[in-house]
Amino acid sequence: MSESAVYMYALARSDGWQPTSLRGVDDQPVRTVSTGPLSCIVSTVSLDQFGEQALQRNLEDLAWLERTARQHDAIVHACASRTTVMPLRMATICADDDSVRSRLTGMADQVVETLAQLEGRDEWGVKVFAGESPSADSRPRPPRTSGTAYLQQLRDQRARIGDSVEAAARDAEVIFAALRDRAVLAHRHRPQDGRLTGDARTMVLNAAFLVDREEAAKFHDAVAELSGSRPAGSVVLTGPWPPYSFTTGVDR
């Protein structure tokens, strides 16, 4: 390997679990760098791929970005299933282990406190979409002779979509409030743009909930029940995620 650096995935307590068989984003073993009460889960990376210029170029490459993002997530995920972690943003890279240690020193108290809050809890994602996508079966099928009728159908369809987005947005508020009461913490992300999701339906809620692992089944039941009783929105549940959405804002 040419000149190398240290890629950081997540923080954990140094008395916790140690990774043994994971491979990192650059196919090097995942290991920990520790100082005091904290460990950082890391792997060595080549500057050929993760140096400043290479990284800037690689982040523009869809295949590279997707592969690396999914690997980053998989490693954080694997660690989170064994110990309590604070995930770091993708592409946090230090020159060497000493540089990682110097980052950990000084933030220990705050991180240990946050790790205690995250212990035994997972993040669950709840997205709500408005109605059905305007797919082939629901699109107007105009009689070929009438442009006027076609335009009227289009207007009617747009009105219906507008109504269904409003109804779904109202349902989403009820769903968010009910689930927030069943979670330790709740966070609303910006709804994802349809151009990003590739989903023609309008996303009206994109929320993350921090839920006690013991309460996960009840949380799922609540999601299912709300999904059934709030028919204007289609509910998508994702998870369990490492607590990505509940570690932002620290040391910014």
Next chain:
Amino acid sequence: MSELSTGHDGATLADVLERVLDKGLVIAGDIRVNLLDIELLTIKIRLLVASVDKAREMGIDWWEHDPSLSSGERDLAEENRALRSRIAALQSSRPQEAPADEQVR
């Protein structure tokens, strides 16, 4: 019409990118990289998707709903073109919009 999907199947690339690029603890490393705004970045990603199979795999199939691109709806596109040319013809025959030197009435 309400549907409930669960599990990892529901996690899209957008979900993963949103979390690993936009969430998580921020520590300034030694390698400084300008992570673009997540939204701009992912829109760009969508535009970069060149392979149809890859796009379908990622759940992108909007062109299948676009009348001008989908073969099953070509006649609809033709009807739209016919309507547009009819509108253009009607507009050009309206006296108040005709140039003064060509006005016949």
